[in-house]
Amino acid sequence: MPEQHTTPQNSSVLVEIKDLRTYFFLAEGVVRAVDGVNLTVNRGVTMGIVGESGCGKSITAYSILRLVSPPGKIVGGDIFFYKVPKDGSSSQAEVINLAKVDPNGETIRNIRGNYISIVFQEPMTAMSPVRTVGQQIMEAIILHQKVDKKTAREMTIDILARVRMSNPERVVDEYPFQLSGGMRQRAVIAMALSCRPQLLIADEPTTALDVTTEAQILKLMRELQEELGMGIMYITHNLGVIAEMAQEVAVMYLGRVVEKTDVKELFFHPLHPYTQALLTSIPQLRDALTRQEKSRLNVIKGMVPDPYARLKGCPFHPRCPVMISGVCDEVEVPEIEAAPGHMVRCHLYTSH
């Protein structure tokens, strides 16, 4: 793999994760939540990260912001963030290795909420119940943009209007409980976008919402991305949402990226048996509405193994329908570029 981070000029690369390992050291053993993840997020592009619960997708995101707290620890790898100054003083990106900075230090605190921000799944728990929506959004603005309260308040109303909140002048003085779920998520997005971040991490932002509200929020995020040109890392388990939001997709299984390609390729030519199984195990509207008899869904046999277990070879081999005995359960799988821009981690595409 070429060492791109030495030549950041004119590069569209925003974040480059290399061989990231985030482990949790518990009394019962070590959980390898993120175990060798390689990912690149480009400017203005949405990278979708899809996987089942426990696959490490959220921990990958938290590692970028250094929000993983003990017993979790980044034990290896690099997270290069290409920080372009916001004041336009230089187009030259400064490279910061987030995996190596002090998690409580000046550097990361200047980045969090400013250059990189996050939208969580549950809008109610992401906000403080005892402070108004306005106070919470203003906090980040005052901290990072060095403006006075009055200006910050105007900027807050402006950003609330931008997330299509009806009546922003009123909402700014309201408490989160006074808003509906969809409106609350808009407020959280407003908070995340208040400092015009270069990377927005969205961790299942619509999972707790109804479909109609979800459709509104997804549309809003696409529009805001166009306006602000930010890169988005969109984490979800919903393949339908991935199809709607992402241009590139990474599929994770047990702490690793097992397949990574552009969205069309993933849906029309999935290579990894896990991706293929995921795609056939979701109920498809077309199949449901065109069949004569009630059909059964394809299932992935077995279940996600015990998190403390460390499997030899490919971690998917106990559940894989095309497992090659003696290879998949023995030999470690490298990342293979099966087609241009299409990475897969599976022995079917190696010469063993």
Next chain:
Amino acid sequence: MTDQVQTAEPLLEVVDLKKFFPIRRGYFKRVVGHVKAVDNLSFYIMEGETLGLVGESGCGKTTAGRSILRAINPTSGSVFFRDPHLGRVDVAQLDDEKLRVVRRSMRMIFQDPYASLNPRMTLLDIVGAPLRAMNIAHGSELEDRVAEMLRRVGLRPEYMRRYPHAFSGGQRQRIGLARALAPNPKFVVCDEPVSALDVSVQAQILNLLQDLQEDLGLTYLFVAHDLSVVAHISDRVAVMYVGKMVEMAETRELYTNPMHPYTEALMSAIPLPDPRPRQKRVLLTGEVASPANPPSGCYFHPRCSYAVDLCRTREPELEEVKPGHFVKCHRARELSLTGVSEILARQ
């Protein structure tokens, strides 16, 4: 009274079901209004059929399911059920003694497999509880029955003495299913049974629900908000909005030929696992109306792009516009709405 005409008579018939929750204010807890959670709900389910019930959160679909089972007492209305022991009864009017009998045949499974199982009870206690409470089995007979139920839902009978914490979400959902099916019911209300599960586990549970339905001749009321899941499992689908049913039809008909603007908006919001852009999308604006203070006329009119003056003043009736296709909309006959036909045409 038992009616022998098995084919024509539905297993369950809900007529004008209402559940209002009082809003109380002040020192004397005076009733100042009502939350009309379920308002004039009527439908039927044939034996062996699955009726999907969809709608946004707060539309009353869970309250409807609970009122039908008398988990909460409905405010008014009737729930006629063809009970194997009692014959056709109105569940809404039954006394406690008869209700115990009916509850063998009408059961429920819940959304959250973590909250719905008592962590201090073993699987034997959990699955055996309805058998014991209903005096169906005791002692070794009870154990045999529990073992059989666990096997049916794909769990090993040896696990009987374990506690729920030892099981994953999907396995817990199977335990909940074993408990519901233990007294050999006819009718099961499935309240969002797969929405807390991962996709691969969701597929296992959906298949299991279908297998059990075929093997045991079960009838389901399947309450869910995921429209792809509902399309997959349901024979017919009913759509609720703010406590009222706005549309009901056979699954394929509802999805390809929706006749209520709200259903059209729901269809258009489904996130499809297909990256190609969709042609026409109707995005709803505004918020769901409050069931405590609903708008005048048709409850959907403030968000409806097709609304006319009549919609603001008079509430439409639920009408059978086509055989088996019920719609509650003044303009159902004149509008031509978009369903998901576009997706079906794709290769």
